[in-house]
Amino acid sequence: MRMKILDRSLDMGAISQRVKTFPVMAILGPRQCGKTTMARAMKADHYLDLENPRDAARLDQPQLALEEMKGLIAIDEIQRMPELFPLLRYLVDQDRKRRFLILGSASRDLIRQGSESLAGRIAYYHLGGFRLSDVGAKNMKKLWLRGALPPSYLAASDDDSQLWRSQYITTFLERDIPQLGITIPARTLRRFWLMLSNYHGQILNYAELGRSFGVSDMTVRKYCDILEGTFMVRLLQPWYANIGKRLVKRPKLYIRDSGVFHSLLSIEKHEQLYVSPKLGASWEGFALDIVCRALGKDDTEVFFWHAHGGAELDLYWRHGGKSWGVEFKYEDAPRMTRSMQTAIHDLQLAKLWIVYPGKSSYALANNVRAIPLSEIEAAWNYK
Numbered sequence: 001m002r003m004k005i006l007d008r009s010l011d012m013g014a015i016s017q018r019v020k021t022f023p024v025m026a027i028l029g030p031r032q033c034g035k036t037t038m039a040r041a042m043k044a045d046h047y048l049d050l051e052n053p054r055d056a057a058r059l060d061q062p063q064l065a066l067e068e069m070k071g072l073i074a075i076d077e078i079q080r081m082p083e084l085f086p087l088l089r090y091l092v093d094q095d096r097k098r099r100f101l102i103l104g105s106a107s108r109d110l111i112r113q114g115s116e117s118l119a120g121r122i123a124y125y126h127l128g129g130f131r132l133s134d135v136g137a138k139n140m141k142k143l144w145l146r147g148a149l150p151p152s153y154l155a156a157s158d159d160d161s162q163l164w165r166s167q168y169i170t171t172f173l174e175r176d177i178p179q180l181g182i183t184i185p186a187r188t189l190r191r192f193w194l195m196l197s198n199y200h201g202q203i204l205n206y207a208e209l210g211r212s213f214g215v216s217d218m219t220v221r222k223y224c225d226i227l228e229g230t231f232m233v234r235l236l237q238p239w240y241a242n243i244g245k246r247l248v249k250r251p252k253l254y255i256r257d258s259g260v261f262h263s264l265l266s267i268e269k270h271e272q273l274y275v276s277p278k279l280g281a282s283w284e285g286f287a288l289d290i291v292c293r294a295l296g297k298d299d300t301e302v303f304f305w306h307a308h309g310g311a312e313l314d315l316y317w318r319h320g321g322k323s324w325g326v327e328f329k330y331e332d333a334p335r336m337t338r339s340m341q342t343a344i345h346d347l348q349l350a351k352l353w354i355v356y357p358g359k360s361s362y363a364l365a366n367n368v369r370a371i372p373l374s375e376i377e378a379a380w381n382y383k
Contacts, residue, residue, distance in 0.1 A: 008034065008131070008134050011131070012041060015125055016042070019042060019072070022099075022121065024118050024121050025100070026102045026125070027104075027127050028103075028110060028126050030149070030232065030257070032149050033127055033128055034129065039074045039076065043072075048076065049076040050081055051077050051080070056081075063090075067091065072100075073098065080179070082113050088100055088117070130143065144283075145258070146158070152165050153259075169264070173186040173193075193232070194264055196233065196255070197264040199253050200253065200278065200285055201252070201280075204250050204252065233254065233256055234254040234256045236303065238251065238306060239316050258285060258286040280330050283330040283357065288326075290376060291376055304316060305343060307342070312343070314327050315327075322350035323348055323349050324350060324352075325343060327354045328355050332356075333370075334356050334370050344367070351367050352369075355373050356371075359374075360372065
């Protein structure tokens with residue numbers, strides 16, 4: 001049975017615009033997030049998958065092979081042949097009508113290699129799984145439980161979805177990580193990932209994690225960097241302007257996909273999620289990802305704020321010369337708190353949104369509004 005294809009017009013529009021503007025366009029994202037489907041929808045004149053032995057063999061002599069190709073050339077799993085980057089620069093400079101669409105699931109190395117070889121010629125687009133607008137607000141609970149990776153969300157049942165995610169985690173650890181040249185044993189990284197799931201939504205303490213895992217804090221940083229660079233975790237950085245308060249300067253950690261997070265915690269059904277002690281943290285991570293994608297902001301443009309006195313803000317960003325903030329609350333009817341008032345004053349927030357799972361939007365003050373997560377895209381578009 002063929003998997004159902006959902007309309008992902010927002011992502012497709014953003015990718016199409018970049019393909020038209022830049023000679024090289026890179027789609028970055030975790031395995032199975034839909035990069036290949038997006039690339040094929042672009043109807044490239046040539047498509048090469050470097051995991052296909054036949055396509056990889058065609059590039060044994062890459063310059064001879066690629067010089068013969070015209071139009072839009074898609075290369076999937078580009079991280080397998082990083083030596084192509086300097087050649088791509090030569091090829092696009094040689095023929096401005098030749099364009100490349102490259103796909104990869106290892107962000108940090110790709111960005112470093114691309115920026116060095118293709119400065120001014122390449123655009124990046126970070127593709128996640130399904131957006132809430134892709135599946136519809138009525139399916140929000142399903143998206144929350146199963147996560148946004150298409151095969152997980154589109155599985156025939158919750159049991160099938162859980163089975164797919166379990167295999168996804170195993171494949172990532174046993175195949176994908178070694179293919180990136182990382183020699184950490186799969187069992188070690190799995191144990192570490194499981195431990196990290198208990199810190200989901202918390203400020204990282206590398207020394208504490210190291211003691212718990214029996215390794216140095218530098219080793220913990222290395223493992224976190226690997227999982228962040230392969231889009232498995234999000235390290236949300238703190239905002240620390242000089243406002244006369246002692247502020248937290250360590251990142252906050254989230255398992256990026258809610259479905260993967262639930263699999264790591266062995267949460268398979270909604271009923272188990274609702275009684276889990278990680279319910280609030282799960283909602284925060286899920287809602288944060290939905291909001292960040294609605295904003296069109298990448299990880300370098302969004303922050304959290306936390307003062308040692310206890311005041312905090314879950315999400316902070318700058319836009320149009322103004323400061324914006326979001327608090328995530330898994331409540332029926334969230335209200336203003338002293339912490340929010342402090343954040344508004346100290347950060348000079350133009351607007352504060354309290355994002356919650358309800359159905360009604362209502363004002364709490366002139367610049368404070370409770371907004372259902374299902375309405376966040378509309379609220380941002382009509383800000």
